Amino acid sequence: MTWVGASVARKEDPRMLLGRGRFTGDISRGGGLHAAFTRSPHAAAALGEIDLSGALAVPGVVAACTAADLGDPALLAVLERPEFVPTALPLLAIGQVRHVGEPVAVVVAGDPYTAEDAAELVSVDYTAQPAVASLDGARAPGARPVHDGLEGNCLVDLTMFDDDRLPDLFATAPVLLQARLRSGRLAALPLEGRACLAEWDERDGQIVMHVSTQVPHQVRSAVAQAFSLAERQIRVIAPDVGGGFGLKCVVGREELVVAGLARRLRRPVRWAEDRQENLTASFHGHEQCYDVRAAFGEDGRILGLAADIDCDVGAYSAFPFTCGVEPLMAATELPGIYKVPAYRARGRAIASNKAPTAPYRGVSRPQLVLVMERLMEKAARQLGLDPLAVRRRNMIGPGEFPYTGVNGVTYDEGSYAESLDRAEKQVAETGWPAERDRLRGQGLRAGIGYSCFSERTAYGTPAMSLRRMRMTPGYDTASVRMDPSGEVIVTTGTCGHGQGHETTFAQIVADRLGIDPGQVRLREGDTDLASYGWGTWGSRSIVIGGGAASRAAEQVATQLRAVAAHLLEASASDIELAAGTAQVRGDPASAMPISELARIVHFQTHRVPEPLRYGLEARSSFDPPGTFSNGCHAALVSIDEGTCEVRLRRYLVVEDCGVVINPMIVDGQVRGGVAQGVAAALLEQVRYDADGQPGSATLMDYLAPTAAELCPVDITHLETPSAHSETGAKGMGEGGTIGAPAAVLNAINDAMAGTGTSFDHIPVLPSDIHAALSGGAR
Amino acid sequence: MKDIHLIRLRVNGREHELAVEARRTLADMLRDDLGYTGTHLGCEHGICGACTVLVDGAPARSCLMFGVQADGAEISTVEGLADGDRLSDLQQSFSDRHGLQCGFCTPGFLMLAEGYLAQRDSAGGGAEPTEAEIRELVAANLCRCTGYQGIVEAVLATARSRWQRAAGPGPS
Numbered sequence: 001m002t003w004v005g006a007s008v009a010r011k012e013d014p015r016m017l018l019g020r021g022r023f024t025g026d027i028s029r030g031g032g033l034h035a036a037f038t039r040s041p042h043a044a045a046a047l048g049e050i051d052l053s054g055a056l057a058v059p060g061v062v063a064a065c066t067a068a069d070l071g072d073p074a075l076l077a078v079l080e081r082p083e084f085v086p087t088a089l090p091l092l093a094i095g096q097v098r099h100v101g102e103p104v105a106v107v108v109a110g111d112p113y114t115a116e117d118a119a120e121l122v123s124v125d126y127t128a129q130p131a132v133a134s135l136d137g138a139r140a141p142g143a144r145p146v147h148d149g150l151e152g153n154c155l156v157d158l159t160m161f162d163d164d165r166l167p168d169l170f171a172t173a174p175v176l177l178q179a180r181l182r183s184g185r186l187a188a189l190p191l192e193g194r195a196c197l198a199e200w201d202e203r204d205g206q207i208v209m210h211v212s213t214q215v216p217h218q219v220r221s222a223v224a225q226a227f228s229l230a231e232r233q234i235r236v237i238a239p240d241v242g243g244g245f246g247l248k249c250v251v252g253r254e255e256l257v258v259a260g261l262a263r264r265l266r267r268p269v270r271w272a273e274d275r276q277e278n279l280t281a282s283f284h285g286h287e288q289c290y291d292v293r294a295a296f297g298e299d300g301r302i303l304g305l306a307a308d309i310d311c312d313v314g315a316y317s318a319f320p321f322t323c324g325v326e327p328l329m330a331a332t333e334l335p336g337i338y339k340v341p342a343y344r345a346r347g348r349a350i351a352s353n354k355a356p357t358a359p360y361r362g363v364s365r366p367q368l369v370l371v372m373e374r375l376m377e378k379a380a381r382q383l384g385l386d387p388l389a390v391r392r393r394n395m396i397g398p399g400e401f402p403y404t405g406v407n408g409v410t411y412d413e414g415s416y417a418e419s420l421d422r423a424e425k426q427v428a429e430t431g432w433p434a435e436r437d438r439l440r441g442q443g444l445r446a447g448i449g450y451s452c453f454s455e456r457t458a459y460g461t462p463a464m465s466l467r468r469m470r471m472t473p474g475y476d477t478a479s480v481r482m483d484p485s486g487e488v489i490v491t492t493g494t495c496g497h498g499q500g501h502e503t504t505f506a507q508i509v510a511d512r513l514g515i516d517p518g519q520v521r522l523r524e525g526d527t528d529l530a531s532y533g534w535g536t537w538g539s540r541s542i543v544i545g546g547g548a549a550s551r552a553a554e555q556v557a558t559q560l561r562a563v564a565a566h567l568l569e570a571s572a573s574d575i576e577l578a579a580g581t582a583q584v585r586g587d588p589a590s591a592m593p594i595s596e597l598a599r600i601v602h603f604q605t606h607r608v609p610e611p612l613r614y615g616l617e618a619r620s621s622f623d624p625p626g627t628f629s630n631g632c633h634a635a636l637v638s639i640d641e642g643t644c645e646v647r648l649r650r651y652l653v654v655e656d657c658g659v660v661i662n663p664m665i666v667d668g669q670v671r672g673g674v675a676q677g678v679a680a681a682l683l684e685q686v687r688y689d690a691d692g693q694p695g696s697a698t699l700m701d702y703l704a705p706t707a708a709e710l711c712p713v714d715i716t717h718l719e720t721p722s723a724h725s726e727t728g729a730k731g732m733g734e735g736g737t738i739g740a741p742a743a744v745l746n747a748i749n750d751a752m753a754g755t756g757t758s759f760d761h762i763p764v765l766p767s768d769i770h771a772a773l774s775g776g777a778r
Numbered sequence: 779m780k781d782i783h784l785i786r787l788r789v790n791g792r793e794h795e796l797a798v799e800a801r802r803t804l805a806d807m808l809r810d811d812l813g814y815t816g817t818h819l820g821c822e823h824g825i826c827g828a829c830t831v832l833v834d835g836a837p838a839r840s841c842l843m844f845g846v847q848a849d850g851a852e853i854s855t856v857e858g859l860a861d862g863d864r865l866s867d868l869q870q871s872f873s874d875r876h877g878l879q880c881g882f883c884t885p886g887f888l889m890l891a892e893g894y895l896a897q898r899d900s901a902g903g904g905a906e907p908t909e910a911e912i913r914e915l916v917a918a919n920l921c922r923c924t925g926y927q928g929i930v931e932a933v934l935a936t937a938r939s940r941w942q943r944a945a946g947p948g949p950s
Binding site for chain 2: 023025191275664
């Protein structure tokens, strides 16, 4: 029996349920100060004089600073490519503001109410400039550059693949599809906003920061780089983190300003983002436009694909990923699970006077799956073929793995065809077509949609280095140490924030050591405890951090077996570790508690030979090439022609993430991901008006889904173990979000059949449905 | 000039007396003045419900109330649900059905459900709880991690077991 594969109850749960979680905002310090930011009300403006006197006059205000007061610090994220234009991200605006909400000054006071009052009294002389507030506006000839001298507002322009056969293919193909597909700008919207508490530790000569982050080591690197400090002069601790979804895998300006203030004032300073700041002044994602051409043969086989991909990345590159993350991923991975023989892709990052972007859950994969799944549907319609048959004809099939695509990406073993087969069968067997007919009989529109996809996960440096980031992430390092009582501390550079790492990592390590997961404690999210690591994003943690932990635990197991072999006068290869004991295989009478081995190694170390003395401890790293999860989603929706509301009726997921460490946790990740993907298709959109003023600054305007908009999600697991991971597991944190928009959009289009309208954009809002039904589709 | 009021209230059965500025929210007062940090702030404008507490037994958004409005009130927060370290049936049900991931919204959902189930109980139990009824209740708050399925299942299971207990054989 192994712990891996069991729905072990989460170690995280009791403290959260008891109200004893410790989030950044829950930590208080005597004499602590609170920071509030004065933010730009303009999307674009030249900065004149900043007068802090009004703020400084408020009783209780301790300090107020502009960029100049802090030495004009900035954060620079770099792709080492000629096609990339770096944009320094000033921690506080220097001479110019480039989006509404950009921090211009900071005020520090004894309580947050006073700090906010005073921040409003900072007087700033702005000279407003015309805003670049949309992709079309940014690309228009003569558009004002968001950064001086920036041509066409283009920060990245990279033609990643080209095939000179494409013009001929497009000229002669039986079917040539041309389409423009767009996705709306989204907010990741973790329920806990960003937050930071920084304090100066005189004894250690360190700034100690508690930060709500997914990437503690990168926060540390950012502080070091922005303030020219050594990394050891900063300690970053991520306590409990209330969700991230990619928003917190980049480093925020505010966190760094607070660190600088704590060092300067030698007092604890905290900042907690409010929801308006979170929606307007943090980071967004997913605003993309694809102009695609695709050639198909009579048999439904795709012959060639060309895409021009533009991503509205906002005003700056976020650290450390840069604004290249969306266009590069989109251009590299667009073909997805389909065998595209000829391919061209140009990916561009377009600057605008909007908040910058971060790699929000799925990054570009929800969009590229949307593109491919729409193309399959369109080709099928044009050819009079079954859309699922067209998918099957084109997808990488059983026996074709590992498959290296035209994009140079190698796909490891997956179950692409089987997932679709299972989904189609389940849809039929659980009566979806009949339910669609019943709904139609009630006067509603109703439709069923599918999406097939893979999810590239656990990008190690072999994959990440192709992007040429100055800071190239990928590997992670774990240490495993058994204490004299036989309990185990594991450290890694990953940083869970809801994924249940404390539980799943313990399951992996417990299996290696033959002990109970209750005896394994994971310590993540502390840069003084863990070796340099890259945090939690990109569905990397269980494969990379878990893989490193597994390797280190295996080394400790080898040490335990050697100790037991010495004490039992047996061969180490005959020692088994299981159920908390070490024994000679086949000889239960020889069993010694593992805790006794630990006691002897520490307290009577002279009893074992020199190489086995002084501790039970190991450190190991893991840096895989990456591994692909895959799945198929199906959705049943109805549309009320009166209200134009789209309602999600049924949803199913067939999912293959290799070896499942904890089924309950995997299902939770899938369901949460689906909710975000469904919301991207039906509800959520960060809006800006033509002047760059945000139109979605509250949760009344930015519509996150509630339980009322969602339905239960049925999940079926397939299990194709990964050859590229220590445990056979594949990453799976994003698949729900990746697959859902295309499934929902295809279902909507099925429901719209006969109206002459089909949609190629998300979100599809009631206003879109209304326009289509009244004859004026957008 | 700050407008300070002296108020008295009970939180989880414990008496507190404190001076509070008129504009201070109940949520900030509970968290920062009284140390009940289990109550979380997710939006501070009454939508997400993470800050839900019970005020005289009824669920309320503590970000939308001033502390002074709680003068004389009986407040229940997440810290008062368990018996020491022993989880209540509702809390245990959340863990069993994976009704939480990051845990930030969880106290709000627990208090929302606890308030609702208690009111349902004191109104005589009513009909057997249904999925639709509980889903509508759960729709009052936001969770960004779970997709709500585990939350709906956890509250429904607790509602059903409490309903069955209440409808069970009486002392007769």
